[in-house]
Amino acid sequence: MKSLMSFALAIFMGMASLAMAEEAPRRGGTLQSVLWPEPPGIMTGIYTQSSALLPTTKIFESLLTYDFNLNPHPNLAESWEISPDGLKYTFKLRENVRWHDGEAFTADDVVFTYGDYLIEVHPRARAVFERAQVSKLDDHTVVFELKEPFAPLIRSFDLCCLIVPEHLYKGTDFRKNPNNLAPIGTGPFKFDEWKRGEYIHLARNDDYWRDGLPYLDDIYYRFVPDAASRALALETGQMHIATQNDLELFDVDRLSKLPHLDVTTKGWEWGSPIVWIEMNLRKEPFSDKRFRQAMMYALDQNYFRDVIFQGYAKVATGPVHSASPFYEPDVPAYRQDLKKAEALLDEMGLKPDADGKRTTIKLLGLPYGEMWNRSAEYTRQALRKVGIEVILEPSDPAGWATRTRNWDFEMTMYFLTTMGDPALGVSRTFLSDNRKQGVLFTNHAGYANPEVDALFNKAAVSVDEEERKQLYSQVQKILVDDAAVLWLVELVWPTVYNKKLHNVVTGASGPNSSFADAWLAE
Amino acid sequence: MHSWRIGVGAVLLGLITVMAIAAPLLAPFDPMAISGPPLLPPDASYLLGTDMLGRDVLSGMIHGARVSLIVGLVSALCSAGIGITVGAIAGYFGGAIDRALVRFTEFFQVIPSFMFVILLVAILTPSLLSITLAISVVIWPPVARLVRSEFLTLKTREFVEAARSLGLSHGSVIVREILPNAMPPVLAVGSLMVATAILTEASLSFLGLADPNMTSWGYMIGSARPVFRHAWWLSVFPGLLLFLTVLSITLLSEGLGDKSNPSLRGQAGH
Amino acid sequence: MSLLRIEDLRIALPKGGDRAFAVDGVSLHVDQGETLCVVGESGSGKSLTASAIVGLLPSRSLRVAGGRILFEGSDTLRMSSRELQDLRGGRVGFVFQDPLSSLNPLERIGKQVEEVLRQHRWTGDHRQRVLEMLSAVQLPSPESLVEAYPWQLSGGQRQRVMIATALATRPSLLVADEPTSALDVTTQAQILELLRDLTKQHGIALFLITHDFGVVARMADRVAVMKSGKLVEYGTRDAVLRTPREAYTRKLLDAVPPLRAGPARPAGEPVLKATGLTKSWVTRGSLFRPGRTVAALKNVSMSLGHGNTLAVVGESGSGKSTLARVLMCLTGADSGQADLVGINANYLGLRSRDLATVRRNIQLVFQDPYASLNPRRRIGAAVAQGPLAQGEKPGAVHARVAELLGKVQLDPSAADRYPNEFSGGQRQRIAIARALAMRPRVLIADEAVSALDVSVQAEILTLLKDIQRDEGLSMIFVTHDLRVAARMADQVIVMQSGCVVEQGAMQDVLTAPQHHYTAALIDAVPSLPSISVQQ
């Protein structure tokens, strides 16, 4: 009996210690992270490729961080206040923060970053922060003053907008500053070494402002160019984490079943990418709404989700991502229906010829790899079924970008990050005054609808969350009925990581968070 | 002694050619159409399995033969045209013309030619035409060198002098006397050019420089590369067919040229 | 006991050849210190017999099918490869036909000679022996020669090196396979003399293979005549040369033209004259090396009378072929002029499209019958080609082709066949027909018979003479062979290094040469009548 008791006790103790090990973060350890492609550089603001962001966000920090619902939380800003008219944002900064070179972090750095640095180097940030006048109240207080309300501002202090050291950059040529090669930030990890073609090494910042953090000693970002090899490296435990496009989706499926690996699809709420096909509405037959609707009916969004994106996608119903607080689910639905598609085409007068061909159009595919090739190939096959012959136009990244921004396409396929707030990421594609030839990710299609313009513009300056929801809801209904673009799917990027790694995806930035509290079990 | 090579080569190549010509009749499915579930291993209805989109691999391979053979043949013809012209003029006339043309040829030999092909195709954007053109531009130097050296030897042959002393013009001496005698080795090298061109096209497609509106073997292998560890049939079968095609042409060429000189193998082939 | 005794040797050819045995039942012997000449035309098996002595058959597909080869009493056919190696270069030395390719191009001369000493563990000082042998073969400055590479030596010098190598280990038998046939006549004579002196002096037996009865007459103690792998006649030199028993031997002997010319036929008006022809080749130099100029013709003049034959005689490099080519406008001259009398004065330097009359009036027959016909053209087309290019009517040309083929004693059906179906002699007839198709006034024959076996040679020469008589042709006969020249020509010019050193009536020049080079040339000809003179 006694022995049984002690046995049970032993089991209990064992379980307890196991649970302890699960819960108590361990100090130390080296995180091996996949990074691909090798970024050209990791200076924030200058290098904004998605692969540059992973190391950049460990070195640099922003004022705020965001949870999965895009609610702001303090970071370098201890607290903040927004005036009721929505014109004045006051941030109180932390006092015990130091740059990696030992200099103190102050309001000057913030003012320099948002008033000067980002405006020059980062076009997307410029679009937001040009609206504001940034000034310093005291060493640890800054104020952003707006001319008219811009509600998305509070959601704009993330990935793109990390703070850089004023004392190293002010008055220099930002792009040629020698510190770009060994960036100095305030983040939990310091830049140590970049072995070109092999890895970037970040070392623990012992002076980090959050006491006792970070847990990890090192992070190695290793450039592993072959997707299959990346999967293998996770499988064998050589690598701890891979994310976004690092892995082929069917590999993710396979890896997710392995006992030592976990998969999450969270952490991309801020980006909220949607895959769509944009049509050049200046050209026949795309100018005809029935043709666009017919194509919506001809395409099977479920096929994109299930076969091409291997389940790592959601069917997109409209221009706003379903993770956004402004998402409107109640819009006209386009379930695949070939009869309806054909009827619409017939109604337009596009009759099939002897070969069943009604018309021939061109699709400019996104040159970002096999998944995109497959998407284009499926589109061709699907549309062929209703008599629309599609010629695929090959391209390279430069060619794609050039042709798309110069409106030199019939249809172009890509994905756009809608960035949580429609005023940041959605309206740019539909506003008629954003038809800027030569500029990428504007209204390339030439969509122009005064009603839509009015709704978007009103929503952007409204400070009333409910009103904004209402306005965006209306816009979504109009755009979906118009089939202004062919929405396919919302991308869901998986992050696959070793179960030994904890606190990986804790907010809207997912693996692009600072990793200050990430830790590795033995 | 080499007749078995010609035999085996011809039979293999013949089969592949028939396959290419009769592709629509032979292929069980439309090679582009999604005809089944994706990534199905070889089974009774999809003999060689299906790809990532559920397209039939066998049908793709059968249709892919067309691209390979067309690119191979047309590029080889074009490059033979360039090579013969350059080589014949250089070899026959000699002197400064020869030196200039030899430099010109050398230049194209020195260029890391596969990089050059990649560059050309990328610039012109991948299409059947641009791929063929780019390949032709780089694979001709071996032909030119060979034709030149044949001409250098043949032009001193007495029958050439005899023809000249019979009053034939330079043009007809080149075309009617020398060229036919230079042809056998040129034919051997020319057929190797076909193999080189096919391999180069496949390599380009493998790297993603393919005409997306055509099914080609290299493209099939290249696009299956991410999944090749799991769906081995996607890379292995098209590669095997590519290998057999190149092998058959090489056999044929060896049989034709007999003392085949490896230095005549094209520059860009891999 | 004989030094070497070959008994009933048979060497099998691979299946499917034109005969079963390359060498069929040959029995020979060579005694100590004597010279045996084995004579035969190409394909007679004479070289294979020699190679078989020490197991050096050139191809795997050939094998000895029977017989014995006893060297110093032991059968070399049953020796181990080790024993054979000791024999080769040790007891048996070899000299081959082509000195240009018989030395390794990458190694220095001294090393190549010394190698045989090392291989056979020569006990004396190697370098000393090498120098000794090089002087023995009368090579200049042996000291510097050992450092030279083969390409720096002339053909004759290389053959001397080969002889030095072969004799360095004091072998008892020297096998020499056509040692002089690739050399110029004067060099030929010197090498033969050297071989004879050295072998006699050291009592070395010589197994000498040749196709040339002149060589036989000069060298042999005994003679073996071979034909198609069989021994036809075997006996002492005098017996075989003077009283041949076999018809084949007689035929071979008869085919050797005597070095004797008849009186010159009366010369008609000159048809072709050339004066002051000069031509030089410039080799391309580089940044640091100026190009060199090689004079091929230096102020050469000649004149050919109607119905006459002019022989142009000289050794290789003398410029005789260049002369022919300049006269044919196949090569431009630097200066000088040529005159096709009454038709086309000073025709050199005309543009190729203005050469039609020259082409019609001067035609050429080339040396190598295997190279002078386009292998891809039917005979008829080849013969018709010239007239058609000159714009004659196809029908007329066709008829003429048949007539011409008859004239050169070929069947008219030959017109539909390709050159590879014909023998060398037949091809040369075709080439003649092709030249005649242009109805030329002047026919230039450039070494037209030197690539042919002697018996065929004689036929072609006869044919040319007949045609000349029938057609009233004037001929220029370019040759290195004085015997051929003597037989054909009325007049002769002798060339050396691009210069004409002597000219005159053939008979006069032969009997009373004025220039010492001409005399040397005549002297060097190993002709049959000289047997008696030499004895």
Place this chain on the structure above:
Amino acid sequence: MRFVYAFAAWLPRALLVLVAIGLLNFFLIRLAPGDPASVLAGETGASDARYIEEIRKSYGLDQPLWLQAATYLRNLATFDLGVSYRMQRDVADIIGERIPATLLLTSTALVLAIIIGTLLGIQAARRAGTWQDTVISAFAMLCYATPVFWVGLLLVLLLSVHAGILPPFGMSGLIPKSGFAAVLDALHHLVLPVMTLALFYFAVYVRLGRSATVEVLGRDFVRSARAKGLSERQVLRRHVLRNSVIPVVTMAGLQVGQLLGGAVIVESVFAWPGIGRLAFDALMQRDYNLILGIFFVSSIMVVLANLITDLAVRSIDPRVGRS
């Protein structure tokens, strides 16, 4: 002295080739449809024209074409290959970092292919017509016809995925090692790419070695050597080998350009961090200066290889450059 001549003869030709390649590449790439400025803008998600204009200006893309070309050539002369748009670094530096990897891969592959291939080819020639010859020649023929990228994938499938004995990619393990272990690790990683790249060249040298040896074995001096009493082995070693190596060396020089092309494929299959992979990445990104730089540097490598081959042939063959 001969070698000085060789160098003097080589230099002007090499310069001519390099200038021509510089010009050719320059103009070809400028004719490309992609606008370099837009690449940058596209990649950084730019949404205004000011930024594109800024880039255009800062890289001199607004100057006339001929001026850009002249500047480019002048810079080439000083090894200034410009700045990579995408990497924001000096092209020369980027390439410099990658060259050792490519040199390691290509030279190992070439040397192995030459040595093994030539030796087997010679063996086949010695045994011409026997089963050994048949086996060697047939194997070479198979290797000759095998697509490089395909064999690379197959090798990965067989030796990495199934057998698990060789690493499938990269130049070193994911976790770095030091000292001797690092060398071993590198060798381990070298095996597959080298095998893949060498296979085709191996076949070339088997065939070349065989045909050269057959040819040399038929030359008269070989018979002379035999007649001197040399054994077959001695004949081969003292007389045949050097002669049959000449075409092999000449060939090796000619193949360097081709080898670099092969490196593009092999390096991208095996994720080898050399200039081949860099070239392809750069091309996909339209990183103009980087592509130009890689082409230029590869051409220099080829031209240098030609010099080395020329010197090697001269040291083997006393005739070259003397007669």
